[in-house]
Amino acid sequence: MKKMIIYVGIAVLAGILAGYFMFHESPNVQLGDTHDHELEMGEDQIWTCSMHPQIRQTTPGNCPICGMDLILADTDSNELSDTQFTLSKNAMALADIQTTVLGQGTLGGQSLKLSGLIQENEEQNATQAAYFDGRIEKLYVNYEGQQVRQGQPLASIYSPQLVSAQQELLTAMSLKESQPSLYLAVKNKLKLWKLTDKQISAIESSGRVQESFPIYSSISGIVSKIMVDEGDYIKQGAPLLKIVNLTTVWAVFDGYENQVSQLKKGQEIQVKALAYPNNSMAAKITFIDPVLSATKRTVKIRAEIENKKNLLKPGMFVEGVVAVETQDQGGLIIPQSAVLWTGRRSLVYLKTDVENPVFEIREITLGDAVEEGYIVLDGLAAGDEIVTHGTFTVDAAAQLKGKKSMMNEGGTMNMGHQGHEGMGSTMESGNQEVSPAFQKTLKPVLDSYMGLKDALVQSDPIKVQQASEQAISQLKRVNTSALKGAAIDQVKAMEKSFMAISENTSIKKQRQQFVILSNHFVAILPNLIDPDKRIYVQHCPMANSNKGADWLSWEQEIRNPYYGEAMLTCGEITMTL
Numbered sequence: 001m002k003k004m005i006i007y008v009g010i011a012v013l014a015g016i017l018a019g020y021f022m023f024h025e026s027p028n029v030q031l032g033d034t035h036d037h038e039l040e041m042g043e044d045q046i047w048t049c050s051m052h053p054q055i056r057q058t059t060p061g062n063c064p065i066c067g068m069d070l071i072l073a074d075t076d077s078n079e080l081s082d083t084q085f086t087l088s089k090n091a092m093a094l095a096d097i098q099t100t101v102l103g104q105g106t107l108g109g110q111s112l113k114l115s116g117l118i119q120e121n122e123e124q125n126a127t128q129a130a131y132f133d134g135r136i137e138k139l140y141v142n143y144e145g146q147q148v149r150q151g152q153p154l155a156s157i158y159s160p161q162l163v164s165a166q167q168e169l170l171t172a173m174s175l176k177e178s179q180p181s182l183y184l185a186v187k188n189k190l191k192l193w194k195l196t197d198k199q200i201s202a203i204e205s206s207g208r209v210q211e212s213f214p215i216y217s218s219i220s221g222i223v224s225k226i227m228v229d230e231g232d233y234i235k236q237g238a239p240l241l242k243i244v245n246l247t248t249v250w251a252v253f254d255g256y257e258n259q260v261s262q263l264k265k266g267q268e269i270q271v272k273a274l275a276y277p278n279n280s281m282a283a284k285i286t287f288i289d290p291v292l293s294a295t296k297r298t299v300k301i302r303a304e305i306e307n308k309k310n311l312l313k314p315g316m317f318v319e320g321v322v323a324v325e326t327q328d329q330g331g332l333i334i335p336q337s338a339v340l341w342t343g344r345r346s347l348v349y350l351k352t353d354v355e356n357p358v359f360e361i362r363e364i365t366l367g368d369a370v371e372e373g374y375i376v377l378d379g380l381a382a383g384d385e386i387v388t389h390g391t392f393t394v395d396a397a398a399q400l401k402g403k404k405s406m407m408n409e410g411g412t413m414n415m416g417h418q419g420h421e422g423m424g425s426t427m428e429s430g431n432q433e434v435s436p437a438f439q440k441t442l443k444p445v446l447d448s449y450m451g452l453k454d455a456l457v458q459s460d461p462i463k464v465q466q467a468s469e470q471a472i473s474q475l476k477r478v479n480t481s482a483l484k485g486a487a488i489d490q491v492k493a494m495e496k497s498f499m500a501i502s503e504n505t506s507i508k509k510q511r512q513q514f515v516i517l518s519n520h521f522v523a524i525l526p527n528l529i530d531p532d533k534r535i536y537v538q539h540c541p542m543a544n545s546n547k548g549a550d551w552l553s554w555e556q557e558i559r560n561p562y563y564g565e566a567m568l569t570c571g572e573i574t575m576t577l
Helices: 002-023 075-079 089-094 160-174 180-192 197-206 257-262 391-400 436-457 461-475 486-502 507-528
Strands: 084-086 098-101 111-120 126-129 134-139 153-158 212-216 221-226 239-244 248-256 268-273 280-288 298-306 317-323 332-334 346-351 358-370 373-378 385-389 536-540 549-553 572-576
Touching: 111 257, 134 160, 153 239, 160 180, 160 197, 180 197, 248 257, 248 317, 257 298, 268 298, 346 391, 358 391, 385 391, 391 507, 391 572, 436 461, 436 507, 436 549, 461 486, 461 507, 486 507, 507 549
Parallel strands: none
Antiparallel strands: 084 358, 098 385, 111 248, 111 317, 126 239, 134 153, 153 212, 221 239, 248 298, 268 280, 268 317, 280 298, 332 373, 346 358, 346 385, 358 373, 536 549, 536 572
């Protein structure tokens, strides 16, 4: 026991001595030498808000927006220019941001995709007309779609004119030797009514007048329309039937305004029908409509296709692929998902550091659209690394950091809260923990948004109002307790947009507000909600007075809510969530 007490005492004494030497101030240390963090602050230090990174000032304090204590900005930011910003690896992973290094492409094999329909070859169609007045005694065609052959009887007609003409022929036969010219005149009269030499000879040999005569088909094909019934009285030249010849058909495509320069008459086009996805048919462009549709902003592109097996039916959807020559425009191609449009500018985000996620916005000049994306005329070079997936999310981060962005050309480093009408962002809020309650209550709002979008496609302002009112009711139940700053602002802005739509009965004004509403959804969804299925961000460059506009859809198929039936398929997918 005594030994144990001695050991404990020695340990306590050793601890006291160690503490003395570690914390005892040397007599040589003057009071003025005390370690002062305030003196370490350089004039170039930047203080920012964790929730509002656009706040940047040289002294500590509180955020003028949310009141939180400011923190020192990342030291790496001192090495960045005013136009550059960084994203954390966590943010990159959450938003699924992907980049691609550009290479010099070989453009000779690029292609352009067109969508269209199979139509009848109007040059091969015929309208079977009556060659003389009369009454239809018998109709041999029973239904539309019936196959007929050239020379097949279509109907039998009783004609008083033909009865009189036959009597004249029989009388002229007896005067054939003395008045040959009279005989020929009567015979030619019957030929003008499309009676054949065989029919005329049969009348002459029988010496009797036939009361009814058959009408024969002038072409082989399918009866597309029956225009008379048995017992009808008809006039000479009256249409009886319409017959279509489907041995050749037309594939008629819509070519958008920015694609016209790449299309030429005689160009080869590979046509594939939706009904036969593994069967590609070669054809040539035979006609380009000289007039542009003012409503759809498209021109009709037509190709003629052999259809001897009758596989192609009028009305079938087809896709055409045209090889385009673009060597004179340069060699860089970027995917459509990399480009942001503002109406006047085409923008991409460049990753400027190979090792670190440093980004800056770059304005570029685009050339023709090709199957893989767009040709770059100016602004990028081979070897540049650009964002090709998650572009909207990167732009949202730029906005919050007060940098140049799609909606902010100049950028800003001041203390003001940077907001843009209709283009908010929740990039930073996407990194916070979001409660399951928030996600659960926001999903019905998303469903109402989709219903509103479908009502706009149908151009039904009443249904649009109903979907907006339903969304407003659901938004009031959204649990925002886990949200702060920009994310809460975004939810409030969504409610404001829904209310503006519900208060309007004009479909035009509803669509104007839908532009703003869609921007809020595009900004908030990638960060604050995990949808049950894929959501497609779709873009129409001509909507919003040619400034371009986005919307969300469950389906890949383009159904444009800004134009409805007028331009139903105008648009493209720019991002998939």
